[in-house]
Amino acid sequence: MSSNPASISKSTPLDGSGQLLFAAVADDDTGASDLAGMLAGQGVHTLLVLDLPSPTQFAEWTRGYQAVVMAEGTRNLAPAAAAERTRAAIQLLQTRRPRFFQLKYCSTFDSTPDGNIGPSINAALDELRENFTVAVPALPVNGRTTYQGYHFVHQQLLSDSSMREHPLTPMTNPNLVELLGQQTKRRVGLASYQAVQAGAGVLKKHLEDLRAGGVSVVLVDCLDDEHLENICRAVADLRLITGSSAFGMKLPAIWRERGLLTGESLLLTSLSSTAADKGCLLVAGSCSAVTLKQNVWAAEHGIMVRHLHPPRLLTGEVDRAEIVAEARGELGAGRHYLLATSSAADDVRQVQKWAAAGGVSVPALGGALADALAELVLEVVNGQSIGGLIVAGGETSGAVCRRLELGAMRVGRNIEPGVPLCHSLGRFRVPLVLKSGNFGSPDFYGKAVEAVALVGEYLTL
Numbered sequence: 001m002s003s004n005p006a007s008i009s010k011s012t013p014l015d016g017s018g019q020l021l022f023a024a025v026a027d028d029d030t031g032a033s034d035l036a037g038m039l040a041g042q043g044v045h046t047l048l049v050l051d052l053p054s055p056t057q058f059a060e061w062t063r064g065y066q067a068v069v070m071a072e073g074t075r076n077l078a079p080a081a082a083a084e085r086t087r088a089a090i091q092l093l094q095t096r097r098p099r100f101f102q103l104k105y106c107s108t109f110d111s112t113p114d115g116n117i118g119p120s121i122n123a124a125l126d127e128l129r130e131n132f133t134v135a136v137p138a139l140p141v142n143g144r145t146t147y148q149g150y151h152f153v154h155q156q157l158l159s160d161s162s163m164r165e166h167p168l169t170p171m172t173n174p175n176l177v178e179l180l181g182q183q184t185k186r187r188v189g190l191a192s193y194q195a196v197q198a199g200a201g202v203l204k205k206h207l208e209d210l211r212a213g214g215v216s217v218v219l220v221d222c223l224d225d226e227h228l229e230n231i232c233r234a235v236a237d238l239r240l241i242t243g244s245s246a247f248g249m250k251l252p253a254i255w256r257e258r259g260l261l262t263g264e265s266l267l268l269t270s271l272s273s274t275a276a277d278k279g280c281l282l283v284a285g286s287c288s289a290v291t292l293k294q295n296v297w298a299a300e301h302g303i304m305v306r307h308l309h310p311p312r313l314l315t316g317e318v319d320r321a322e323i324v325a326e327a328r329g330e331l332g333a334g335r336h337y338l339l340a341t342s343s344a345a346d347d348v349r350q351v352q353k354w355a356a357a358g359g360v361s362v363p364a365l366g367g368a369l370a371d372a373l374a375e376l377v378l379e380v381v382n383g384q385s386i387g388g389l390i391v392a393g394g395e396t397s398g399a400v401c402r403r404l405e406l407g408a409m410r411v412g413r414n415i416e417p418g419v420p421l422c423h424s425l426g427r428f429r430v431p432l433v434l435k436s437g438n439f440g441s442p443d444f445y446g447k448a449v450e451a452v453a454l455v456g457e458y459l460t461l
Contacts, residue, residue, distance in 0.1 A: 022067040
């Protein structure tokens, strides 16, 4: 492996002026929140940073943290632009000299044959001057597994799951060795189930053999928690790893065994008090089947739901003043309020047809809807304090966080796997939940508003 553990000093303080233990670049905000929550859940003091702040702001925000995850919104950029943004993020992270890096992407490998994962891996390897890494998209705790290089979602092939119909990154090829090989000129190999099952030592030797044979990126099978443990122990010396948030569940214990991680930290940025008597604003831009069920749950449990018809929202036909007044009234009275752009799968198809008739691509439609929702959210919170903000969907989360200038977030414990409670350190200092569209139980919103009410407990590590 490329890094020598013996060369890593165990006495270097993990303070704001010294060396980070771990740094990651994530391809969207919910993915960054996912990984950050896994780390925080294991007692790692973790900060989530949006985009590329100035070096001075970055140094100020990251003081006292042991891990930093940067949300770079690269998933839907052109491959070359995604690679360049990945490279720039790593350059900024290098100012804090992290011991270990991760390139984080979705556990459903959201991509296309000419997509961004391969180019981003290339950029990370080049910037770090490394020539070998692993790809572990599996996240067994959320039903994402890989077997013989084929990826599954809750025992369905990726290409048979709802990801096949994803409006921005439809997944029609479950063979991730083949798919990743189409995105990079580097040689891609497979560490199959047999090597992973045999244990960490056998797997580490297998990875070393693949590397010696000229393989640069190894996709690793993973079916369960035991496999994940073996993988993390086998790759714990690599400078760069890539994949899902699953690494955040197992690596912290290994770091503690090695004396690299202690419970000590500097005083973290103080948090403003929560508007405990106000309601939570929920925003659902995702059209996934999971989020649609959560929206139904909200309506059935007394949360006012305002369905925004996308064409009307984009053409300015909705009465924004009425919606803002309605939202402020509910929130000010201590009741929760949900803004949603989708109510059924058929609605999504009809909206896509409408956009196509006007020459608007599906990615452009998704971005426009996310921006329109974010603008509406800003109008609401500009005139009304809120108890917390809960956002469903990667594109929507990115647009809302940037329009509200949230900047960076202190990350707390997970509400459910992959979805932590955070607290913004930017313009609006509020409890915040960023949920991937495909994550969460049907009653997730209920759990999220309960977590917001207990924000102090969730953010105490």
